[in-house]
Amino acid sequence: MSRIxxxxxxxxxNRAYFSSLCRTDAxxxxxxxxxxxxxxxxxxxxxxxxxGSGETMTAANASNAASLDPFAHVIAGxxxxxxxxxxxxxxxxxxxxxxxxxxxxxxxxxxAEVGIKPHCFATSPSAISFVVSPPxxxxxxxSVFEAFAFPACETYEEWLRVRRAxxxxxEEVRCRYHEDVIHIYDFNLLDxxxxxxVIVPNGGIxxxxxxxxxxxxxxxxxxxxxxxSSRGEGRMFxxxxxxxxxxxxxxxxxxxIMPDRESPCLGPVSAIFLHGPHxxxxxxxxxxxxxxxxxxxIATLALSCAVSSISLVVRSSDEPKAIxxxxxxxxxxxxxFE
Amino acid sequence: MAKKxxxxxxxxxxxxxxxxxxxxxxxxxxxxxxxxIEGEESIKNRLPDVLVLDVMMPRKNGYVLCSELKKxxxxxxxxxxxxxxxxxxxxxTTYSHADGKATQAxxxxxxxxxxxxxxxxxxxxxx
Numbered sequence: 001m002s003r004i005x006x007x008x009x010x011x012x013x014n015r016a017y018f019s020s021l022c023r024t025d026a027x028x029x030x031x032x033x034x035x036x037x038x039x040x041x042x043x044x045x046x047x048x049x050x051x052g053s054g055e056t057m058t059a060a061n062a063s064n065a066a067s068l069d070p071f072a073h074v075i076a077g078x079x080x081x082x083x084x085x086x087x088x089x090x091x092x093x094x095x096x097x098x099x100x101x102x103x104x105x106x107x108x109x110x111x112a113e114v115g116i117k118p119h120c121f122a123t124s125p126s127a128i129s130f131v132v133s134p135p136x137x138x139x140x141x142x143s144v145f146e147a148f149a150f151p152a153c154e155t156y157e158e159w160l161r162v163r164r165a166x167x168x169x170x171e172e173v174r175c176r177y178h179e180d181v182i183h184i185y186d187f188n189l190l191d192x193x194x195x196x197x198v199i200v201p202n203g204g205i206x207x208x209x210x211x212x213x214x215x216x217x218x219x220x221x222x223x224x225x226x227x228x229s230s231r232g233e234g235r236m237f238x239x240x241x242x243x244x245x246x247x248x249x250x251x252x253x254x255x256x257i258m259p260d261r262e263s264p265c266l267g268p269v270s271a272i273f274l275h276g277p278h279x280x281x282x283x284x285x286x287x288x289x290x291x292x293x294x295x296x297x298i299a300t301l302a303l304s305c306a307v308s309s310i311s312l313v314v315r316s317s318d319e320p321k322a323i324x325x326x327x328x329x330x331x332x333x334x335x336x337f338e
Numbered sequence: 339m340a341k342k343x344x345x346x347x348x349x350x351x352x353x354x355x356x357x358x359x360x361x362x363x364x365x366x367x368x369x370x371x372x373x374x375i376e377g378e379e380s381i382k383n384r385l386p387d388v389l390v391l392d393v394m395m396p397r398k399n400g401y402v403l404c405s406e407l408k409k410x411x412x413x414x415x416x417x418x419x420x421x422x423x424x425x426x427x428x429x430x431t432t433y434s435h436a437d438g439k440a441t442q443a444x445x446x447x448x449x450x451x452x453x454x455x456x457x458x459x460x461x462x463x464x465x
Contacts, residue, residue: 007351008372095351096370125359126351151376152397186356186453275356277449309352 003149004106010093010127010307011141012043016065017089017119017131019228020058022081025049027058028303029290031071035060036287040067044091044129045286046122046226047303048239050197057228057237059120061091061131089119090137093307094148095127099223101242102216104128109209110147114139117202117236121227124309125188125273128225182288184276184330189323190223193241194267195301195313196250200236204258208238211257220246224271224311226304239302241313244268268316269301272323274330275309286310288329296325342464345369345386347377347403348421349395357390360453361460374398381407386416388460391443393422408442417463419445419456 020027028047035042044061062068065087097103104121107128111118116139118130132140138156145156153159200208215222222240229236242250244267254263276285286305289312293300298321302313314322344366346354351372358368369386371377375397381389389407393400400420407413420443445459 007354007370007376008349093351095372096355124352124355126355151379152373185353185451186360188356188359273356275352307352308350309356 005149006094007096008150012091015089015091016062016068017086018060018068020081020083022056022079024079025056031060032287032290034071036284039283041283044122045305046120046228048226048228048237049301059228088134089131091129091131093127093129097128099221100216101212101222104225105209105212105216106147110143112206114143116140119229121225122304122306123225124306127307129306182330184274188273191270191316192244193269193271194244194247194265195269196240196263196265198238198263202234207258211253214253226302241271269313270316270319271313273309273311292325292329296321298322341367342387343367344388345380346390347371348392349373357453374403378403388463389416389418391418391420393420404443417444419459421447421449421451
């Protein structure tokens with residue numbers, strides 16, 4: 001199979017990863033507010049609500065375990081959630097995905113073929129990020145190069161040689177500048193979407209990739225994909241958005257390829273994408289969004305923070321209220337949302 | 339009428355995507371590259387009507403690429419907008435506004451840039 005040509009990739013090694021499975025959405029708020037209060041950056045955040053059971057899964061990827069450790073203890077206490085922290089993990093981002101389901105499918109499939117189940121996936125408007133544990137990092141990168149072609153390096157080995165010789169691993173930056181109103185480059189809003197949930201057992205991730213591949217063949221656009229997993233659970237929660245107009249075809253595809261899986265869908269929903277300077281390496285940005293949504297009494301159905309964007313999904317009926325609330329927290333240099 | 343072609347070169351893929359979506363919605367054809375070398379290769383294949391160029395990038399930074407393009411007869415007429423976070427936002431940077439002016443870029447927009455302002459700059463240079 002020919003490789004899909006992409007623009008590039010980024011690798012952040014030796015990070016910490018926190019995940020929790022809960023029946024409360026308080027974990028996301030507590031995690032974001034605690035990290036912001038301690039001026040700790042999160043390079044990646046995912047949040048998924050299972051439409052069927054009401055369970056929520058929250059995951060974060062940060063620079064070190066010490067920064068995440070307090071939250072696992074807080075969460076384990078009052079909420080009786082499953083929470084875990086992993087260290088030494090690697091966050092890999094590939095771009096651009098151009099909202100093509102087949103790009104996500106190629107990635108998930110390539111990893112599944114060598115038995116790798118990433119801890120989570122997250123998307124930004126341009127990139128797909130995923131987190132893998134130390135024993136799988138080399139295999140994951142080799143799989144990425146088998147599925148995709150990049151202009152800068154032909155193979156993983158070549159990239160390793162270049163990195164050793166010149167650049168080293170990129171360091172995450174913690175910016176400390178403060179803005180009373182957080183500036184963004186711009187925001188994008190997509191409405192008329194469905195939010196789909198698929199819970200896949202570890203052995204079934206390849207089937208999910210096959211479904212995405214077929215949806216990609218139909219030229220459907222998938223502006224958001226997030227997933228979380230809990231080590232003890234043996235399953236992975238996926239949430240993704242596709243146009244409501246495609247609901248029937250998506251249902252048929254999922255039912256045919258994964259007949260034993262329930263795939264609830266909620267719609268119409270809207271996806272809001274905020275992109276700002278150094279959003280990927282400044283503390284407190286995710287907390288600003290979560291706090292903003294909570295203050296406006298808007299349920300966040302899914303959240304994905306990756307690269308330098310934050311993407312969130314709300315019910316379409318909440319969209320005007322969400323835009324109004326966000327306009328008080330974020331603005332472009334010359335104009336607010338309104 | 340053929341669409342005007344704008345090449346965006348920035349190592350922040352979300353920046354490229356956000357600006358690209360905005361320009362496509364305004365009727366521009368958009369090319370994308372994610373570092374200076376890739377941008378250079380893209381320009382060899384097709385000359386853009388406007389080049390939007392980030393400064394701080396791996397492999398070849400925007401100042402170097404801008405200077406090279408302006409010194410080359412075949413590319414010196416390409417209008418170039420430099421984007422960077424130098425100055426107030428990232429005071430620790432080793433680059434300065436003086437460096438930017440020395441490259442002979444046609445416009446110079448500090449980050450965080452608002453996309454409407456960038457659009458106005460592109461339209462001005464194309465016209």
